[in-house]
Amino acid sequence: SMRRDFISNVSHELRTPLAGIKALAETLQDGALEDPPAARKFLERIQVEVDALNLMVAELLELSRIESGKVPLELKKTMMGDIIGPAFDRLSIQADRAGLSLSLDLPPDLPDVLADANRMQQVVFILLSNAYKFTPPGGSVSLEIRRSRAHVELAVTDTGQGISKEDLPNIFDRFRQA
Numbered sequence: 001s002m003r004r005d006f007i008s009n010v011s012h013e014l015r016t017p018l019a020g021i022k023a024l025a026e027t028l029q030d031g032a033l034e035d036p037p038a039a040r041k042f043l044e045r046i047q048v049e050v051d052a053l054n055l056m057v058a059e060l061l062e063l064s065r066i067e068s069g070k071v072p073l074e075l076k077k078t079m080m081g082d083i084i085g086p087a088f089d090r091l092s093i094q095a096d097r098a099g100l101s102l103s104l105d106l107p108p109d110l111p112d113v114l115a116d117a118n119r120m121q122q123v124v125f126i127l128l129s130n131a132y133k134f135t136p137p138g139g140s141v142s143l144e145i146r147r148s149r150a151h152v153e154l155a156v157t158d159t160g161q162g163i164s165k166e167d168l169p170n171i172f173d174r175f176r177q178a
Helices: 002-029 036-067 080-097 117-133
Strands: 076-078 101-105 113-115 141-146 150-156
Touching: 002 036, 036 080, 036 117, 076 080, 076 101, 076 117, 080 101, 080 113, 080 117, 080 141, 113 117, 117 141
Parallel strands: 101 141
Antiparallel strands: 076 113, 141 150
């Protein structure tokens, strides 16, 4: 049942950007190529949709590796900038293309953290990409890092639609999307 639900959800998630790409390409073929500003706009939208597809495929591959138990943690002292920077930079290009404002508050005096930098980069990227996915153009996504007693906290905020109260109890269910 879980496998069937998973396949159904993945199929649905993949269909949306593929349908968008198809519609944009058909519009270009039907004459939008003759209007350079419109053509540029359609090509930018195609890039956003392709980025979304690439992200989905990467997440599926990572999920497969995690499920197989082949993802050992390599804990070592790491600077927060080394964790946050690559994830933030990866999404900043997509956010810019989608018309979103992406901001980072990373104080320079944070202590090193004991972490697997690669896994933490993935976590940060997933949090940011979820905020990006559900924030409409013109909105903003913010990443704030702060010290809290003996910990370092990371907060992602956005101007997206949020999660309904009915869906909150299920946010950690596998393959569930509100």
